[in-house]
Amino acid sequence: MCGIVGYCGPRRAVPILIEGLARLEYRGYDSAGIAVLENGALVVRKKAGKLAGLASELNGYNGEARVGIGHTRWATHGCPTDANAHPHTDCRGQFAVVHNGIIENYLELREWLGSKGHRFSSETDTEVLVHLLEHFYRGDLLAAMYRTVECLRGSYAVAAISLLEPGKIVAVRQDSPLVVGLGKGENFLASDIPALLPHTRDTYILADGEVALLTPHEVKVFNRRGEEVRKPLYRVDWDAAQAEKNGFPHFMLKEIHEQPRALRNTLHGYLAKDGARGVLKGVPLEESWLREIDKIFITACGTAYHAGIVGKYVIERLARIPVEADIASEFRYRQPLIDRRSLVVVISQSGETADTLAALREAKRLGAPVLAVTNVRGSSIAREADFVLLTMAGPEIAVASTKAYTTQLLAMYLLALHLAALRETMSPEEVGRLVRELEGLDGRAEAVLQNGHLVEKLARDYCAASSIFFIGRGLDYAVALEGSLKLKEISYIHAEAYAAGELKHGTLALIEKGVPVVALATQKSLFEKTLSNIKEVKAREATVIALTMEGQRELEKVADHVIYIPEVDPLVAPVLAVIPLQLLAYQMAVARGCDVDQPRNLAKSVTVE
Ligand code: M6R
Numbered sequence: 001m002c003g004i005v006g007y008c009g010p011r012r013a014v015p016i017l018i019e020g021l022a023r024l025e026y027r028g029y030d031s032a033g034i035a036v037l038e039n040g041a042l043v044v045r046k047k048a049g050k051l052a053g054l055a056s057e058l059n060g061y062n063g064e065a066r067v068g069i070g071h072t073r074w075a076t077h078g079c080p081t082d083a084n085a086h087p088h089t090d091c092r093g094q095f096a097v098v099h100n101g102i103i104e105n106y107l108e109l110r111e112w113l114g115s116k117g118h119r120f121s122s123e124t125d126t127e128v129l130v131h132l133l134e135h136f137y138r139g140d141l142l143a144a145m146y147r148t149v150e151c152l153r154g155s156y157a158v159a160a161i162s163l164l165e166p167g168k169i170v171a172v173r174q175d176s177p178l179v180v181g182l183g184k185g186e187n188f189l190a191s192d193i194p195a196l197l198p199h200t201r202d203t204y205i206l207a208d209g210e211v212a213l214l215t216p217h218e219v220k221v222f223n224r225r226g227e228e229v230r231k232p233l234y235r236v237d238w239d240a241a242q243a244e245k246n247g248f249p250h251f252m253l254k255e256i257h258e259q260p261r262a263l264r265n266t267l268h269g270y271l272a273k274d275g276a277r278g279v280l281k282g283v284p285l286e287e288s289w290l291r292e293i294d295k296i297f298i299t300a301c302g303t304a305y306h307a308g309i310v311g312k313y314v315i316e317r318l319a320r321i322p323v324e325a326d327i328a329s330e331f332r333y334r335q336p337l338i339d340r341r342s343l344v345v346v347i348s349q350s351g352e353t354a355d356t357l358a359a360l361r362e363a364k365r366l367g368a369p370v371l372a373v374t375n376v377r378g379s380s381i382a383r384e385a386d387f388v389l390l391t392m393a394g395p396e397i398a399v400a401s402t403k404a405y406t407t408q409l410l411a412m413y414l415l416a417l418h419l420a421a422l423r424e425t426m427s428p429e430e431v432g433r434l435v436r437e438l439e440g441l442d443g444r445a446e447a448v449l450q451n452g453h454l455v456e457k458l459a460r461d462y463c464a465a466s467s468i469f470f471i472g473r474g475l476d477y478a479v480a481l482e483g484s485l486k487l488k489e490i491s492y493i494h495a496e497a498y499a500a501g502e503l504k505h506g507t508l509a510l511i512e513k514g515v516p517v518v519a520l521a522t523q524k525s526l527f528e529k530t531l532s533n534i535k536e537v538k539a540r541e542a543t544v545i546a547l548t549m550e551g552q553r554e555l556e557k558v559a560d561h562v563i564y565i566p567e568v569d570p571l572v573a574p575v576l577a578v579i580p581l582q583l584l585a586y587q588m589a590v591a592r593g594c595d596v597d598q599p600r601n602l603a604k605s606v607t608v609e
Contacts, residue, residue: 007020010216374391400489462588
């Protein structure tokens with residue numbers, strides 16, 4: 001979604017704002033802008049397009065301002081134009097506002113403000129905020145913000161400055177993230193922690209309804225009723241270098257290569273060594289209740305949903321509990337049959353995805369305990385869930401999710417094995433054997449990464465394809481879904497994933513000479529069936545890129561190319577099988593000259609429904 005930054009202190013604000021925006025650009029890159037208070041004037045610079053466009057327009061201008069706000073936009077209301085770029089200002093140019101989220105009742109507010117004589121200069125929902133501030137201002141920016149917020153329906157993280165009260169930033173959040181960074185004689189504001197890390201690791205994570213007042217020397221936080229609250233200090237335990245490319249050409253490639261470490265850290269963080277009371281430690285799910293639950297719902301969006309599909313397979317297989325995996329935006333409107341004997345698992349890298357958050361709230365409303373699997377401590381989803389399993393992937397910056405996915409898979413395996421151990425659907429020996437498979441995954445992931453040359457060549461050879469199909473059965477189908485999403489989102493090649501057995505029911509009509517088909521065949525029990533499906537597409541002269549485990553040489557007779565992953569128990573193969581597909585998507589996107597880390601129309605964290 002959009003990224004917000006703010007600064008007040010003794011240093012020049014402009015370069016700090018621009019650097020902060022660069023670190024938040026993954027949240028949206030349709031336009032960028034800043035507003036600063038300089039020599040008694042409110043100076044606004046904004047530009048459609050990426051931050052680089054604004055930076056080149058600023059042409060090295062650092063100004064004298066010591067207070068300012070900035071914004072990088074993912075457009076929802078109004079096209080990505082200069083006029084629609086944030087910050088927005090009021091009729092007299094005394095207030096400036098940046099916003100992340102959606103003001104649902106903006107049309108009626110706009111009409112009402114219009115009737116009071118306010119003139120609008122953009123098509124955005126955001127602009128009503130600044131006119132409301134102007135309308136309600138009676139010499140106190142904080143009070144005007146409270147009056148403004150009373151009028152709003154929707155989700156928002158907002159930051160405002162005013163010429164009338166220089167030296168202050170007022171910010172508020174509701175269903176959109178906002179973090180205050182605490183410096184010495186200076187304070188910061190941002191939508192996400194990476195923007196703060198060059199300056200401080202000491203933060204306040206604002207909760208819904210909280211309003212923050214920042215000056216260079218203090219930060220005050222108030223609740224909805226206007227009472228000051230004592231915020232707990234959250235000290236960030238990772239550093240700015242983890243949010244850098246560290247020599248890699250793109251964040252995505254760096255994050256793909258970080259998977260062995262991310263897997264190791266997540267496993268070590270949660271694996272109970274003695275195994276006597278399940279395999280999962282650090283998540284206080286009550287054992288007696290886990291023995292009694294009769295259904296699990298997993299809900300998430302995009303890549304996280306694909307991890308949920310793997311979760312469904314493995315929990316049903318190992319723990320013999322029925323599991324439904326749902327896309328979060330569907331889950332909340334389909335009246336799921338949930339009660340206290342259901343466990344709801346929400347998966348979200350960012351912990352801020354609006355649809356997933358809404359699904360979590362719906363599950364809680366229906367009385368089910370919610371376990372969140374998320375990568376961001378202190379995120380909305382982490383705070384609202386009853387239990388949290390924090391994947392330890394480290395910051396994921398590329399829009400295309402990679403290391404978050406494989407750690408989410410690991411979380412699914414741990415949960416499945418934990419349930420299986422507690423409910424005795426597997427013998428301790430079997431549980432132990434699969435735990436050892438999990439322990440070996442980091443090394444094997446490393447081996448897959450070392451062996452990426454074939455994928456690189458395939459990417460060069462097939463990057464001009466207009467359509468690529470991914471097929472597989474069982475867990476291979478789940479990975480095919482993720483492989484196809486990865487490819488389409490960053491290379492813009494049309495990609496479809498099909499359950500291999502389903503092809504003949506329609507999609508086979510699209511297979512013709514030379515169409516690339518990526519066929520996953522890591523599941524031994526389904527190998528013969530998948531082989532038949534590969535032969536079906538070969539009979540239509542498709543070009544088949546097969547992916548299987550070492551030792552499965554038979555595919556070389558049928559497929560045009562075979563990618564091998566190390567031999568593992570087929571249940572855990574998705575963790576390894578997805579890596580060549582991530583690399584294939586990455587290399588194809590690079591070969592096509594695409595902007596890998598910031599694909600068109602997308603944003604890393606989607607905080608609107
Ligand atoms: O932060 P979340 O895991 O909740 O995000 C969910 C999806 O928006 C995300 O996985 C998206 O599909 C990625 N761009 C996929 O690479």
